[in-house]
């Protein structure tokens with residue numbers, strides 16, 4: 001059988017044996033009544049980890065983001081976000097549908113928001129433009145190649161927006177923690193609400209968490225129910241989430257090291273892309289190429305699966321299912337690879 005290396009996303013990860021064991025033995029109850037001890041423990045643990053009063057367990061990162069928008073805005077409000085963020089481009093227009101808000105998009109090509117553009121949008125309220133209810137950032141910032149924010153820049157942003165809430169989409173917050181040495185609590189401190197996923201590099205099968213001030217999380221529980229995200233014996237999933245937080249965070253550095261090796265291989269294979277492998281600091285290799293779709297299709301036929309994020313942007317993601325032999329295999333495939341001429 002030909003080898004297949006799946007670099008489409010870190011969402012393809014499988015639960016570890018310890019997770020399967022914890023799930024089988026989990027003590028559960030009806031979380032709709034607040035009676036699942038394993039869910040309650042996971043929510044407490046995450047809230048403590050990110051330095052917030054409370055947290056809620058949600059089925060997906062998208063739902064965590066959507067609940068944050070629901071509790072922080074009113075219909076017609078403006079949400080300032082980076083142009084390529086998940087909340088903007090990869091949630092099927094959910095913020096418009098669920099919360100009736102509009103986005104003011106600012107440059108996020110570096111992974112961080114352009115502070116001057118953010119300030120301009122807020123200042124424009126004085127020019128009869130709509131109310132800016134919140135700002136949202138992504139850390140790590142997936143589309144720019146898993147870029148981690150500098151915590152001091154995040155603090156400057158929070159200072160600049162004053163008492164307007166900041167939501168941190170930390171789907172890969174722990175990748176940022178491992179890459180920078182900044183703690184999850186320090187990254188979360190400038191934010192009002194923070195979402196993190198258990199089901200990506202941390203390998204849990206399902207689930208994300210949203211944390212913030214207690215009164216806001218009370219409202220978040222109502223919104224979760226409204227969106228159909230209240231679960232019952234969810235402790236089976238939370239049990240895997242606890243193992244993820246306990247045992248899978250430090251391991252992310254292995255994904256980062258392999259991504260760096262892949263970054264060099266891709267940059268050598270596609271010099272015309274002018275991709276600087278030094279920009280790869282976490283687990284995502286992403287670069288622009290005029291033949292991005294074709295490259296992804298033809299590499300997949302050779303056993304190296306990636307994705308496109310946009311018509312001319314490719315993405316290859318490392319995770320626990322990618323080992324050193326897989327990286328070596330990608331190197332062999334890329335050595336002789338040339339996209340077929342059209």
Ligand SMILES: Cc1ncc(COP(=O)(O)O)c(C=O)c1O
Nearest residue numbers: 060061062063086138142169171
């Ligand atoms: C940055 C970011 N935010 C949010 C999400 C949404 O997570 P989920 O797929 O669990 O809805 C993703 C998913 O890939 C993501 O990359």
